[in-house]
Amino acid sequence: MIQNLLQTPIEYLKGVGPNRAEVLKKELNIKYFRDLINFFPNRYIDKTGFYKINQLQRNSAEVQVVGKIVHMKMVEQKRGKRLVADFVDDTGKLELIWFRGHKWIRENLKLNTPYVIFGKTNWYNGVFSMPHPEMELVADYKKNLRTAMQPVYPSTEMLVKKGITNRVVMRMMQEVMQQTGLKFSESLSAGLIEELKLIPKAEAIFNIHFPKNQELLAKAQFRLKFEELFFIQLQLIRRNLMHKQKIKGFNFDQIGEHFNDFYQNHLPFDLTNAQKRVIKEIRSDMGSGAQMNRLLQGDVGSGKTIVALMSMLIALDNSFQACLMAPTEILSIQHYNGLKELCENLALEIRLLTGSTRTAERREIHEKLVNGEIDILIGTHALLEDKVKFKNLGLAVIDEQHRFGVAQRAKLWKKNHIPPHVLVMTATPIPRTLAMSLYGDLDISVIDELPPGRKPVKTVHRFDSNRLKVFAFIRDEIKKGRQVYVVYPLIQESEKMDYKDLMDGYESIAREFPDFQISIVHGQMKPADKDYEMDRFVRAETQIMVATTVIEVGVNVPNASVMIIESAERFGLSQLHQLRGRVGRGAEQSFCILMTGHKLSNDSKTRLETMTATNDGFEIAEVDLKLRGPGDLMGTQQSGVLNLKIADIVKDNSILQSARYYASRILKEDPNLSEEKHAMIKHAYSRLVQNKTIWNYIS
Numbered sequence: 001m002i003q004n005l006l007q008t009p010i011e012y013l014k015g016v017g018p019n020r021a022e023v024l025k026k027e028l029n030i031k032y033f034r035d036l037i038n039f040f041p042n043r044y045i046d047k048t049g050f051y052k053i054n055q056l057q058r059n060s061a062e063v064q065v066v067g068k069i070v071h072m073k074m075v076e077q078k079r080g081k082r083l084v085a086d087f088v089d090d091t092g093k094l095e096l097i098w099f100r101g102h103k104w105i106r107e108n109l110k111l112n113t114p115y116v117i118f119g120k121t122n123w124y125n126g127v128f129s130m131p132h133p134e135m136e137l138v139a140d141y142k143k144n145l146r147t148a149m150q151p152v153y154p155s156t157e158m159l160v161k162k163g164i165t166n167r168v169v170m171r172m173m174q175e176v177m178q179q180t181g182l183k184f185s186e187s188l189s190a191g192l193i194e195e196l197k198l199i200p201k202a203e204a205i206f207n208i209h210f211p212k213n214q215e216l217l218a219k220a221q222f223r224l225k226f227e228e229l230f231f232i233q234l235q236l237i238r239r240n241l242m243h244k245q246k247i248k249g250f251n252f253d254q255i256g257e258h259f260n261d262f263y264q265n266h267l268p269f270d271l272t273n274a275q276k277r278v279i280k281e282i283r284s285d286m287g288s289g290a291q292m293n294r295l296l297q298g299d300v301g302s303g304k305t306i307v308a309l310m311s312m313l314i315a316l317d318n319s320f321q322a323c324l325m326a327p328t329e330i331l332s333i334q335h336y337n338g339l340k341e342l343c344e345n346l347a348l349e350i351r352l353l354t355g356s357t358r359t360a361e362r363r364e365i366h367e368k369l370v371n372g373e374i375d376i377l378i379g380t381h382a383l384l385e386d387k388v389k390f391k392n393l394g395l396a397v398i399d400e401q402h403r404f405g406v407a408q409r410a411k412l413w414k415k416n417h418i419p420p421h422v423l424v425m426t427a428t429p430i431p432r433t434l435a436m437s438l439y440g441d442l443d444i445s446v447i448d449e450l451p452p453g454r455k456p457v458k459t460v461h462r463f464d465s466n467r468l469k470v471f472a473f474i475r476d477e478i479k480k481g482r483q484v485y486v487v488y489p490l491i492q493e494s495e496k497m498d499y500k501d502l503m504d505g506y507e508s509i510a511r512e513f514p515d516f517q518i519s520i521v522h523g524q525m526k527p528a529d530k531d532y533e534m535d536r537f538v539r540a541e542t543q544i545m546v547a548t549t550v551i552e553v554g555v556n557v558p559n560a561s562v563m564i565i566e567s568a569e570r571f572g573l574s575q576l577h578q579l580r581g582r583v584g585r586g587a588e589q590s591f592c593i594l595m596t597g598h599k600l601s602n603d604s605k606t607r608l609e610t611m612t613a614t615n616d617g618f619e620i621a622e623v624d625l626k627l628r629g630p631g632d633l634m635g636t637q638q639s640g641v642l643n644l645k646i647a648d649i650v651k652d653n654s655i656l657q658s659a660r661y662y663a664s665r666i667l668k669e670d671p672n673l674s675e676e677k678h679a680m681i682k683h684a685y686s687r688l689v690q691n692k693t694i695w696n697y698i699s
């Protein structure tokens with residue numbers, strides 16, 4: 001019965017009617033009783049206590065006082081009239097002030113009669129005042145049934161204009177609570193409720209609207225936040241499990257010649273423990289019979305490339321082909337050169353395919369792919385073209401996940417009748433917890449250790465006015481045999497201006513360092529010219545690389561030890577971290593100098609301080625998330641975590657972790673939620689899946 005009641009259109013609620021229903025629908029998407037119940041306050045006014053006037057503090061929040069008006073007068077000033085009333089209790093005096101509505105107040109307020117007043121106080125020249133207080137006669141105050149903590153609901157201009165004030169919403173809420181009799185069915189199992197000491201669903205819903213006190217509010221919030229995150233996690237984990245069951249993958253059970261030969265004879269360095277662990281994870285995943293869909297996270301320079309290569313060798317050992325796709329041409333070329341070098345003694349056919357590959361060569365590549373002569377294909381989006389057909393693609397490695405969407409990943413899948421295993425590498429660490437909640441469909445491996453001997457990059461912030469000292473430093477480093485990057489921002493809207501900045505910068509550097517060779521790389525150059533310039537820098541024919549952010553990801557020149565970032569305040573944190581990652585890749589001490597003007601916003605200051613304080617990509621990602629919120633992190637759009645109603649992915653991190661833990665524990669025990677004890681969860685879950693929104697499961 002309650003089900004039907006909750007489905008009642010909102011216009012049938014007492015005090016609503018068709019006009020208000022229309023506004024509620026338009027402004028707040030509230031159509032049924034259920035939607036109203038799910039409309040939560042965004043804050044509360046605490047009216048649980050009373051203040052005496054001599055207890056008021058200069059910066060107190062809103063306070064409630066009992067006293068009487070003993071005197072009223074109009075005060076005229078240049079800026080206009082105001083009505084001032086002396087309000088006293090047995091400890092002192094407070095001024096009540098009105099700038100508007102004088103007539104009504106003078107006619108209606110009673111002198112020498114006890115009132116409860118509520119509002120924010122100001123302190124000026126030894127006197128406390130309260131502008132436009134809420135007032136109620138003590139007699140009425142006692143009569144009215146009320147909640148001590150008053151909810152404040154989100155509002156819009158239109159709502160207020162149409163008379164749907166906070167008070168009106170409160171009344172509607174009380175009405176709907178009464179009508180439904182708080183008979184919401186439970187959506188969590190008794191065991192879970194007991195284990196986590198949660199309050200029952202109905203009590204939580206009531207207290208989120210009309211909390212009796214702070215303690216109950218906290219309990220209600222915890223219960224509802226947990227519930228929200230729990231069901232999201234349940235969905236993500238379940239999807240992941242189903243994916244594993246359903247999607248068959250190639251079973252790579254062989255570890256053979258290529259892998260072993262490389263591991264035993266050609267590995268240029270010892271793998272770090274993290275690399276070994278991750279390779280094991282990948283190997284067992286690809287040998288499980290299900291399709292691998294794995295995210296490989298590793299900080300800049302943590303050595304993801306070798307992991308990718310060894311995974312590809314496993315594919316080859318099982319008589320499959322592999323491909324590696326990178327977001328830019330420069331990166332593809334670099335991967336190509338790097339892998340060629342690593343595989344020098346392995347007798348493998350490795351080819352490069354990008355937008356600039358010539359037609360004849362392209363044709364040859366297409367042919368050799370189909371007949372299986374090419375073992376590893378490296379390239380850009382060009383790999384996704386329909387013409388590119390493999391004989392048997394077993395593993396696709398995708399570098400820099402953020403630049404490729406889910407749809408593109410899917411396109412790679414279609415290249416086979418059985419989808420290849422997919423390994424997505426990203427150097428832009430996403431905070432662990434967020435990654436868990438975003439990529440329920442991906443498993444995650446983390447390389448959380450840098451190769452030995454790396455010295456953390458020393459990072460400093462310098463103002464533009466100190467440029468001469470910075471130039472002197474560059475000179476010293478180059479004299480020691482090092483190379484230097486100077487990077488300029490490039491923001492699309494003002495590409496022309498940035499281009500000019502870059503050119504001006506280039507000229508001033510050329511003037512300052514006539515004795516050094518300089519490379520320049522920017523987005524408007526032809527690919528061939530870019531490669532030429534890049535190549536000169538890689539071979540150390542040039543000492544300074546002046547560039548825009550095209551070099552942001554993955555460029556690997558271990559001898560480069562200084563990164564100068566111009567207008568650093570214009571870059572986001574993850575970008576700064578990526579850029580800094582271009583140095584510190586060799587054994588020498590490296591430096592990153594963040595140049596800015598003097599005018600800095602608070603956020604810019606936080607970014608610069610974070611960069612100078614830490615080299616840890618995960619720590620930086622956490623700060624970034626706090627500064628920008630998850631909305632700006634790519635990929636969050638599709639995940640649904642943004643539609644959270646009550647939980648906050650950043651602030652409620654620990655609740656998220658616990659929700660994830662319990663969701664996975666329950667699914668491990670009972671994947672289909674078929675046990676009796678999980679009936680309530682199953683019911684709520686099925687409603688959630690049906691309605692595609694987390695908050696439709698109150699029933």
Ligand SMILES: Nc1ncnc2c1ncn2[C@@H]1O[C@H](COP(=O)(O)OP(=O)(O)OP(=O)(O)O)[C@@H](O)[C@H]1O
Nearest residue numbers: 269270271272300301302303304305306427451554
């Ligand atoms: N175990 C190791 N011991 C020593 N050097 C290593 C090790 N693993 C990788 N390297 C070297 O570290 C450098 C960085 O490795 P790689 O380019 O794979 O990093 P990455 O994780 O791809 O970083 P980015 O995302 O910044 O490109 C390379 O020069 C590589 O040869």
